[in-house]
Structures are given as C-alpha cells and as structure tokens.
Amino acid sequence: MGSPVPRIAACLLAALAGRGExxxxxxxxxxxxxxxxxxxxxxxGVAVFDTVSPVLVKYDDRYILPEDANFQTGLTHNxxxxxxxxxxxxxxxxxxxxxxxxxxxDVAKGFRIGATARIRVAAAPQLLDALYEWGLGLSTVExxxxxx
Numbered sequence: 001m002g003s004p005v006p007r008i009a010a011c012l013l014a015a016l017a018g019r020g021e022x023x024x025x026x027x028x029x030x031x032x033x034x035x036x037x038x039x040x041x042x043x044x045g046v047a048v049f050d051t052v053s054p055v056l057v058k059y060d061d062r063y064i065l066p067e068d069a070n071f072q073t074g075l076t077h078n079x080x081x082x083x084x085x086x087x088x089x090x091x092x093x094x095x096x097x098x099x100x101x102x103x104x105x106d107v108a109k110g111f112r113i114g115a116t117a118r119i120r121v122a123a124a125p126q127l128l129d130a131l132y133e134w135g136l137g138l139s140t141v142e143x144x145x146x147x148x
Contacts, residue, residue: 009036009037010036013034016031045124045128046120046128047120047121047131049119049136050116050118050147050148051146052116053143053145054112054144054145055117056114056138056145058074063113065114079092079121083124088127089123089124093121093123095120095121096117097118099118100116101115102114103115103116112139114145131147
C-alpha cells in the first residue's frame with residue numbers, strides 16, 4: 001500500500017499502527033509491518049527517480065516507451081507543464097537511465113501503455129520536491145508514474 005504524497009502515507013501509517021489485519025472490501029489482509037520511507041533532499045537540483053508504476057508519455061496520440069526517440073521530449077514537455085501549473089521555473093532536463101518491460105493496462109477509458117523507468121531530472125529543487133509527490137508523466141492520479 002502506498003501514496004506518492006508523504007503526508008497521506010503518514011496518515012495511513014498512523015491508522016495501521018497496532019493493527020494485525022485490515023479489510024479491503026471482502027478481503028482480509030494481514031499487516032506484517034509498516035514503515036514510512038524517508039523524504040529525499042533535492043536541494044542540489046538533480047534527482048534520480050525510480051518509478052514503481054509505469055510512466056505514461058504520449059507522442060502523436062500514441063503511448064511511447066522510454067527507449068523510443070521522442071520519450072525524453074514528451075516527458076520534458078509534461079514536466080514543464082507541471083512546473084507552469086505550479087508557478088515554478090520550467091527549466092528541466094531529463095535523461096532516461098534505464099527502463100523496465102513494456103506493460104499494457106486496461107482502464108475505464110481504454111488502455112494505457114508504459115514502462116517503469118529510472119530517470120535523472122535536473123530542475124529547481126521545489127519542482128523536484130513536487131514531482132517526487134506528484135509522479136512522472138500522464139495519469140498519475142490513476143496510479144501511473146509513482147516514484148519510489
């Protein structure tokens with residue numbers, strides 16, 4: 001169980017403390033342990049993000065993968081757009097270090113194709129902090145692009 005927002009994760013942690021099990025609908029889950037990952041400092045303006053869910057990037061109305069030619073361009077555009085929405089500097093450099101296998105996910109409005117990735121991002125520390133909580137790429141609200 002997780003959340004890309006540490007404040008939400010801290011609330012989950014407090015709620016689960018001391019519980020031996022939780023019910024998720026009709027399923028009973030045993031709680032083996034709980035832990036909150038520490039928040040990383042981005043004060044130097046460079047971060048290496050490892051995603052736990054596939055990063056979604058579209059180019060010419062199709063989903064592309066980290067090894068595709070326009071992936072870095074598309075992701076850079078996405079991150080600059082997020083910076084603009086937050087009123088932060090949109091100077092961003094992106095470098096894909098490696099990626100996982102192609103994955104296809106069926107969702108309510110069709111399908112999504114992406115891959116997990118390890119990505120180096122150079123940007124303002126405030127933007128890196130925001131991306132750490134927000135995630136990388138498209139459809140982060142659906143659980144894509146979450147950062148470890």
